[in-house]
Amino acid sequence: SKAKLFDQNTDIKVSFKDVAGLEGAKEEVQEIVDFLKNPKKYTSLGGKIPKGALLVGPPGTGKTLLAKAVAGEAKVPFFSLSGSDFVEMFVGVGASRVRDLFKQAKEKSPSIIFIDEIDAIGRARGKSNFSGSNDERENTLNQLLTEMDGFGTNTNVIVLAATNRADVLDKALMRAGRFDRQIYVDLPDLRERQEIFEVHLKPLKKVNEELDTEFLAKQTPGFSGADIANVCNEAALIAARKGKEAVGKQDFLDAVDRIVGGLEKKNKIIT
Numbered sequence: 001s002k003a004k005l006f007d008q009n010t011d012i013k014v015s016f017k018d019v020a021g022l023e024g025a026k027e028e029v030q031e032i033v034d035f036l037k038n039p040k041k042y043t044s045l046g047g048k049i050p051k052g053a054l055l056v057g058p059p060g061t062g063k064t065l066l067a068k069a070v071a072g073e074a075k076v077p078f079f080s081l082s083g084s085d086f087v088e089m090f091v092g093v094g095a096s097r098v099r100d101l102f103k104q105a106k107e108k109s110p111s112i113i114f115i116d117e118i119d120a121i122g123r124a125r126g127k128s129n130f131s132g133s134n135d136e137r138e139n140t141l142n143q144l145l146t147e148m149d150g151f152g153t154n155t156n157v158i159v160l161a162a163t164n165r166a167d168v169l170d171k172a173l174m175r176a177g178r179f180d181r182q183i184y185v186d187l188p189d190l191r192e193r194q195e196i197f198e199v200h201l202k203p204l205k206k207v208n209e210e211l212d213t214e215f216l217a218k219q220t221p222g223f224s225g226a227d228i229a230n231v232c233n234e235a236a237l238i239a240a241r242k243g244k245e246a247v248g249k250q251d252f253l254d255a256v257d258r259i260v261g262g263l264e265k266k267n268k269i270i271t
């Protein structure tokens with residue numbers, strides 16, 4: 001059987017209101033939405049629409065969410081693949097997968113291509129010692145560069161890629177006409193964590209009146225949006241297990257403790 005080469009979603013429901021905080025990043029990607037919706041307006045004076053932008057920031061900060069929101073706002077198809085899927089691939093498969101992806105995206109243009117964890121394929125060439133898979137990774141990277149260079153000026157496919165290691169990327173990726181824009185997606189500050197809690201409290205069936213999102217934000221310094229989504233979900237599970245009718249303050253505190261415990265364990269394994 002043929003493995004799925006990439007994901008394709010022609011009906012993304014995510015919009016900017018699902019992305020809490022990240023005002024600067026949202027402003028920058030709003031421009032990409034405008035390019036997709038109204039390319040003629042932008043090219044009328046001879047300017048070229050950018051082909052790609054790099055979303056840079058720590059894990060779980062909403063890079064994938066933001067890329068989906070661009071597609072949702074512009075109402076265009078969203079094609080995605082993850083760099084880590086390429087790690088154990090047979091020779092030639094990576095490059096042909098990239099070729100197919102771009103072909104489909106062009107046929108359905110205007111459209112968005114999203115490459116998560118681009119560092120897995122976009123590491124500086126000739127700098128890794130893992131023999132074997134390295135050639136394949138370079139082939140895949142070269143194909144990606146070839147595809148982006150091959151875009152005509154009116155292709156109207158925009159490639160977004162996410163990474164938390166912009167420093168290891170091959171400089172060729174950042175050259176003009178490729179990923180020449182970088183958009184920073186940072187960990188949320190207090191205000192932003194409060195906004196993220198507001199988004200993720202909504203799906204909970206019942207939350208105690210006394211719960212205030214500023215209090216919750218103060219309990220979660222250093223948490224990413226993904227961590228906060230996790231806290232809200234855990235809190236609902238903890239409360240339900242106790243047979244409660246509503247999720248309360250203590251359930252959130254217990255959930256925070258659990259997530260902090262998980263984060264500490266994860267860091268221990270890394271260091």
Ligand code: ATP
Binds near residue numbers: 060062
């Ligand atoms: P990774 O680098 O690990 O792939 P990412 O930056 O792409 O992470 P997402 O996958 O977008 O992060 O985030 C995971 C989930 O966390 C989202 O689906 C969402 O539920 C929640 N989340 C993260 N950031 C935000 C945010 N700014 N606003 C609302 N929810 C968020």
